[in-house]
Amino acid sequence: MKKILTLFSFTFLLFSCQQTAEKQTVSNTLSTEEKIDSSQIKTIFNSALTEGKSYEWLRDLTQNVGGRLSGSPEAQKAVEWGEKVMKEVGLDSVWLQPVMVPHWVRGEKEVATYTTNGQQKNVAICALGFSVATPKEGVLAEVIEVKSLEEAKALGTKMKGKIVFFNRPFDNTLIHTFKAYGGCVDQRVRGAAVCGEFGAKGVIVRSMTNSIDDFPHTGTMSYGDLPKEKHIPAAAISSLAAENLSKDLKVNPNLKFYFKQSCETLPDAPSFNVVGEIRGTENPENIFVVGGHLDSWDLGEGAHDDGTGVVQSLEVAYLFKQNNIKPKNTIRVVFFMNEENGTRGAKKYAELAKLNKENHIGGLESDAGGHTPRGFSIDANTANTTLLQSWKKLLSPYGLHDIEKGGSGADISPLRAENVTLVGYRPDSQRYFDYHHTSRDTFDKVNKRELELGSASMASIIYLMDKYLYNDTPVKP
Known part of the structure; x- marks a missing residue:
């Protein structure tokens, strides 16, 4: 033990001396x-x-x-x-x-559920800023999962009457997480504008985060130049809910998703x-x-x-x-x-x-x-x-x-x-x-x-x- 402590002390002293020398070198170059x-x-x-x-x-x-x-x-x-x-x-x-x-204003707390294999699952969800509300009874429809705006546009009228689910995650290989955010946030901002044009009933978006958790992330969205009669409700679901929904869609592609929100723009x-x-x-x-x-x-x-x-x-x-x-x-x-x-x-x-x-x-x-x-x-x-x-x-x-x-x-x-x-x-x-x-x-x-x-x-x-x-x-x- 004494030898270990001596070695530790020597190592610490050597490190301290190196740090001091480095600071002195920097000081001498100023x-x-x-x-x-x-x-x-x-x-x-x-x-x-x-x-x-x-x-x-x-x-x-x-x-x-x-x-x-x-x-x-x-x-x-x-x-x-x-x-x-x-x-x-x-x-x-x-x-x-x-x-x-x-x-x-957000209004009442949002609600979302879906049923698969006889089991009802509650979904962590929140309305996106500037979204319109759902009808008072909410929205219930089959879900189409996509990874990008381009993929959604390619669906065209196939999305009519459906809820479009944008599920592109962060690229976690990017060290600067703001770059990962920038690579995904277009689906949150423009998703409803793209899908509203083709008659979708609503849009749900995977939350903008590196983590897999059950906290939905809000944020602003825009309908762009879309006529008001084509505005559709848009919400974010937690990253964990997105993972689970994606898995359940593979087993039951005809499952129906329900969500309700009462937000409005004053x-x-x-x-x-x-x-x-x-x-x-x-x-x-x-x-x-x-x-x-x-x-x-x-x-x-x-x-x-x-x-x-x-x-x-x-x-x-x-x-x-x-x-x-x-x-x-x-x-x-x-x-x-x-x-x-x-x-x-x-x-x-x-x-x-x-x-x-x-x-x-x-x-x-x-x-x-x-x-x-x-x-x-x-x-x-x-x-x-x-x-x-x-x-x-x-x-x-x-x-x-x-x-x-x-x-x-x-x-x-x-x-x-x-x-x-x-x-x-x-x-x-x-x-x-x-x-x-x-x-x-x-x-x-x-x-x-x-x-x-x-x-x-x-x-x-x-x-x-x-x-x-x-x-x-x-x-x-």
């Missing part, structure tokens, strides 16, 4: 200005991890407001909450930006983006936006999607003020309304920015959950992309290794232009689609330390962008 930046970033992380506010803000938002679907009383309560916490942080100015938003409702800013000391006319979306689906508490993004965005401003970092450019925090089913808040923000001739030079969005930080995706010109990637040596000690070209986020993307540098915060995504758009997206699924590391990561890259990207011209550190 310029004088980069050493200043490295020290400031360390201070930001220390501050976030010891005196951060994001976790308690998230607790308040999720526990006292809950799910915040656009147009709902909870969404209005969230707006009031957002204005209050921004003022408490002490931003230079805080205001509400009016926007009209869609108002879809007239557009008034709402707001919540906006606050720290004015720049040198170039206040230049604006960096940092934001997430305040609305969420109604099934859960909107914790990972996107309560984490909202509180992390505000904590960027809090960490600047807490550490007396005075930005050269204006840092504007925006809680966008209606990302989930319309992006009306994002469109209104961009519209007003153009109308008011505001000069946005960059933006950062957090809308990928609150898990462990991995890096950032960049939507920018070549020069600014290269500059941001050069900061990897400053950011990699904090696990921010993935700094690559890609999209930014749904709410800041309307600001895209040649000299605007847009960035998406990218945490680890492997667990995100366990919770996305489900009743499981609750406060207890968010880890405090992971959330705070994300806030610090975002504050660090905004610190660097403010220092080196102002006046639209990359400045070498």
